[in-house]
Amino acid sequence: MNKDRMSTVETAICDSFRSDPTRLNPPSSVCISGRPEFHHQALWRHLEKAGHAVYRFTEDLALLDAVGACSPSAIVYEIPAGRERAVQFLNQLAKLNHDACVILVGPEIGAESVAHCLRSGAFDYLTVPVSSARFMTSLHDGLVNRHTFRVVRNLSQELAQSNERLAEERNALTHWNRTLLALNHLTQVLTASLDSETIVRSLFTGLATLVPLDIIGLACAEPHRIMTWSRSSAWTCQEMQVREWLLRHFPEDAKPRTSSRQPLDLVGAEALSREDCAPLSSFPAVGDDRHTMTIPLPISPDRQGVLYLERREGTFTDAEFKMLSTVGTSLAMALRNASTHQMIQELALRDSMTGLLNRRALEDVLAREFKGGFRYRSSACLLLVDLDYFKAINDQLGHLAGDQVLRGTAALMRRAVRDIDVVGRYGGEEFGIVLPHTDLDCALVLAERLRREIESQEFEADQGIVRITASIGIAHIPAVTIRSVSEWIAAADSALYGAKASGRNRVVVHVPDQAVLVEGATVMLAAP
Known part of the structure; x- marks a missing residue:
């Protein structure tokens, strides 16, 4: 029997009882348990004639099976003598998790025993003989009580389900809030x-x-x-x-x-x-x-x-x-x-014309390499490259032609060096090349090859083909006479000056003066 039908049945009992206490409309299902003579009372036949379902049992086990299968509205249970059998039955009935109204019918057993039966799950105890009016009143009150119990139980179940849904939603909201916080933190970290x-x-x-x-x-x-x-x-x-x-x-x-x-x-x-x-x-x-x-x-x-x-x-x-x-x-x-x-x-950090590192960036690279060379005694070389007679190109062909030669020379030098080497424009027509982890012999080979490539290169200008040569000075570290970046640059510049003084279009390696060499060695020996 579904919930709506049961609710309708039990709500209608009050009205039907006022007109005729022996009638229950709409019909209910009642299980009768007792001796055969108890089954044949006129009240049960009257209920059946009125359309109610009456089921008769003589064994408790059969009754318990029926309760578990059909969930009756009421159970009328006859007690032959004493309360022990009734309490035992009520305990077995409680395990079925039923909601039937249980009415016990039996001899006088005393108030204490009746109270014990009621505490064990019975709704009422009727002492024989029982009048029809007394039984119908008890049945009516029991079904009303059952209806109230079922309403409260359903409300409790709905409340529990609502609380469960709220808990799930709360957990989901908490998880989502944590996720949003993590998302916000991640986006802030990314953009920071x-x-x-x-x-x-x-x-x-x-x-x-x-x-x-x-x-x-x-x-x-x-x-x-x-x-x-x-x-x-x-x-x-x-x-x-x-x-x-x-x-x-x-x-x-x-x-x-x-x-x-x-x-x-x-x-x-x-x-x-x-x-x-x-x-x-x-x-x-x-x-x-x-x-x-x-x-x-x-x-x-x-x-x-x-x-x-x-x-x-x-x-x-x-x-x-x-x-x-x-x-x-x-x-x-x-x-x-x-x-x-x-x-x-x-x-x-770059020269806008050639795309090479500018002087400041080049000096930063020199400082880094000098620091590493001084600490780890690793080799590095600095090449200063100066284009010979570059001023004549600007004077005779114009600055646009000079710019084209500078850009072409920069591209040529980038192609000539390794990926770890650094090329920069030091100023005007002068370029600097830093060669990390390179000894003097390897630097000399590179410088000579670069000089030949510049000499043989035909630079295209608006006025025609332009050819030029370059002078290159090399300074190597570590060296006892070079104790700072400025001294390293000065040494390479001194070698470059020597190349120009020797006729240009050549490579010169810095060689310190003997007096300076002795002084530098003394300083190095005296250093802690």
Whole structure:
């Protein structure tokens, strides 16, 4: 019997009882347990004629089975003598978690025994003989009480469910607040730095605490860089596969687009699909089953990046997708700011005409190399290169032609040196080249090759082909006569002066005067 029907049945009892105490409308189900003669009382037949369901039992076990199966509205239980059997039955009945109204019928057993039965779960105890009016009054009151109990129980269940939902919502809200705080902290950390390496480290650390991730990949163009992170060393192999995959599929000329769970359709690249991920056979492809996510990073109009995220267990939810897209926006902004800052730094350190380091930046490099050479006794050489008769080019062909020669010479020197070497414009037509970890013999070979290349180079100017030569001075450290950066520069400049004095278009190595050499050696010996 469903809840609404039971409520209707029991609510209607009061009205029906006022008109006829022997009638209960709508019908109820009543289980009768007792001796055979107890079953044949006229009251039960009257209830049956009125449409009520009356079930008769002589054994407690059968009655208990019926209670568990059909949940009757009321149970009328006859007690032959004493309370022991009634209490035993009530204890067994309590284990069924029922809500039937239990009315005990029996001989006089005393107030204490009646009270014990009521405490054990009975609603009423009727002493035989029982009149129909007395029984119907008890049944009516019991069903009203049952109805009230069920209403309270249902309300309690609804309250418990509401409290459970509120607890779940509170926990979800608490988790979401923590997530938002972590997201806010991560975006602040990303945008607070102007160093791309620091930004990437903060990204990998922050994302791993923000959402469950197994692998993170970041690809950037100009310069083309691939960086990856994995949750533990157990993921190293998969991390390398993701790195290789990004290297294959991320082009340097990719153009920005909006975030999507779909394969990233980059200009100049194939769409990323399961077939493209052959080496990643144990992982879903990008955009597949919501286990991976690619977030394009529009770092600048001509610079594209991609943030790749992957998890083995679980899929990305819509909330996580929106949150990670926000991280992507902050990351793109942070990388753009870092790129702009680096560009400004580069502009401040470079000569606007040739693109080489300016004098200040070159002297900073000299200071760094001198400090390392002095501390670790490592070799380094400084070349000062001066273009011979450059003033004549400016005077005869004009400054535009001179500028073209300077730019051409700068490009030639950049091509001639190693990646670790540093080339700068020292001033006018004079250039400086710092050669770290280079002994004097190697520096001399490079200087002589550079001199020959400048001599044989045909520089194009608006007025025609221009040819020029160069004089080069070399100073080497460590040297007992060179105790500061200024002395290092002065030594190279002295060698350059010697090259020009010897007829130009030649390489001269600095050789200290004997008196200076002796003085320097004395200072070095006296040093602690």
